[in-house]
Amino acid sequence: MKRIAxxxxxxxxxxxxEAGFQFHTIDGAPYWDETAYYAFTLRQIEDDIEDPSAQLHAMALDLVGEVVASEALMTQLAIPxxxxxxxxESWRRRDPHLYGRLDFAYDGNGPAKLYELNYxxxxxxxxxxxxxxxxLEDQRNRGNLPVHADQFNAIHEALVERFGELASRLPxxxxxxxxxxxxxxxxxxxxxxxxxxxxxxHGTSIAIEDIGLSADGRFTDLEDGVIGSLFKLYPLEDLMREEFGAALPKSGVQLxxxxxxxxxxxxxxxxxxxxRHRGHPNLLEAYFDDGSALPAGWVRKPxxxxxxxxxxxxLADGSWQESEGPYAGPCIRQAFHPLPAFAGNYPLVGSWIVGDHACGIGIREDDSRITRDSARFVPHAIIDDAPLAPTRIYV
Structure with missing residues (x-):
């Protein structure tokens, strides 16, 4: 793995x-940054990111049934x-899901370490x-990347295919x-x-603030039409705390x-x-935080x-680094494992899961060890010595 200007x-x-990408610059600062890219070998992608992503996703799904069957575990997760x-009941019905992202620390050597799941x-x-x-296509055509340069990126195709699978399951x-x-x-x-x-x-757009509630407890649009299924880019834990959150369980809406x-x-x-998987090479040691003093080399997250x-x-040397924000409540602590540093840039590898398949990555880099909402998106490429036939669908 290399960072290449x-x-x-x-x-x-x-x-x-042309593409409708309106948020490439946020508050005057670059969000999309193509002054550099991260280069991987095919082996690094397949062995260190794709395969572990699929395995960790399966391990996480295996835990859901155990958690929802346990009042103690649900309470420990601070679920109301x-x-x-x-x-x-949503799990027992196997309500369909669309996508998720696993965030890894990875430097090209040794196993990628899971920071968290964004699911x-x-x-x-x-x-x-x-x-x-x-x-990638433009840079190959310009000769700035070799013609055999590829990318771990079948995300778009996977999303279209997954929506096709969901069509009959979403009211x-x-x-x-x-x-x-x-x-x-x-x-x-x-x-x-x-x-x-x-x-x-085909679906309709609606602002989350415009969703209403009918007299019989159904979620509705601005014309009082009942919403059958709702893709909501809004945290579920926040939705449950909203004024209408109490109506969710009986609303009949498919989220x-x-x-x-x-x-x-x-x-x-x-x-x-x-x-349940102590010592797994892609996991970091982690515990529920009981408020006691932490030894060096740990990270606390709500x-x-x-x-x-x-x-x-x-950090191990006794120093601290903290980020501000609106979150409070119970926390976990996780073993400190630093992001790699490339001349003061700290990349976090996001591995995308669509349905139940690992299908691509995106990289965000920050100027600090904590990847914040101001982190930049930097593209990647697979560049091996042996030429490969580039293809949009990567398996």
């Missing part, structure tokens, strides 16, 4: 405008009591699935929703809505991601995985936290 495409902003039965509202999807592939009508004022979230939602349409599954993803989107899944907020790192 490369000339930007002179027309990349125009290409972004009023939603236990709803979540458990409810993962973002950076459009740029991983579409825009970085366009970058109509289908709506796609995000917070009204988030350009990035709306970009992700509109991309997913387009993927669904390519599979023949995407489903209610049982509340188990896997919770940082508490990390110590549970460690307890059970419900996102985008690197409210993370506290206690």
């Amino acid at each position: 490369i000339a930007e495409r002179g027309n990349w902003r125009a290409r972004a405008a 009591q009023d939603f236990h039965d709803w979540i458990a 409810d509202t993962p973002t950076s999807l459009y740029e991983a699935a579409f825009f970085q592939w366009q970058w 109509p009508p289908l709506y796609f929703s995000a917070v009204r004022d988030s350009t990035e979230d709306h970009g992700t939602v509109e991309y997913l809505r387009d993927c669904a349409a390519q599979a023949g599954l 995407l991601e489903p209610a049982w993803k509340a188990v896997l989107s919770n940082k508490g899944i990390l110590p549970l995985l460690w307890q 059970l419900h936290s996102r985008e690197g907020a409210n993370v506290a790192m206690h």
Whole structure:
């Protein structure tokens, strides 16, 4: 794995405008960064990222049934009591799921280490699935990358295929929703809505703030039409705390991601995985935090936290690094395993799961060891010495 400087495409902003990629710059700072790329070998992708992603995903799914059958475990994950039965029933029905992202620390040597699972509202999807592939094609055509350069990226095809599989399992009508004022979230939602349409599954956009509740407890749109299925790029734990959250269990709405993803989107899944697979090469030692003093070399994360907020790192040399944020409540502690550093850039590898298949990666890098919401997206390429026939669908 190498970080390699490369000339930007002179027309990349125009290409972004053509593709509807409106959040490539956020608050005046670059979010999309193509002044460099990360180069992998095929062996690194297949052995160190793709195969472990599939295995960890299966291990996580195996835990869901155990958790939803245990009041003690549901309580330990700080899932409100009023939603236990709803979540458990969602799992018993095997309500369908769409996608998730595993975040890894990986430097090209040795096993990738799992930082966390983003299995409810993962973002950076459009740029991983579409825009970085366009970058690869353009740079090959310009001669800035070898003609045999490839990418671990079948995310788009996998999403279209998965929506085709979901078409008969999602009660109509289908709506796609995000917070009204988030350009990035709306970009992700509109991309997913387009993927669904390519599979023949057509849905309507609605801001999360515009969803109402009928007199008989059904979720409705602005015309009081009942919502049958709802893709919501909005944290389930927050939705449960909303004014209408109490109506969720009896509303009849089919959520995407489903209610049982509340188990896997919770940082508490990390110590549970460690307890059941102690010593697994891709897992970091992790425990539920009891508030006692931490030894050197640990990281504390709230059970419900996102985008690197409210993370506290206690490093082996006794120094601390912390990030601010809105999250509080119970925490886990995880063994400190540093991200690799490339001249002050710290990349985090996000491995995408669509349905139950590992199908691509996206890389975000920060100027600090904590990957925050301001981290940049940097493309990647597979470049081996032996030429490979580049293909959009990577297996």
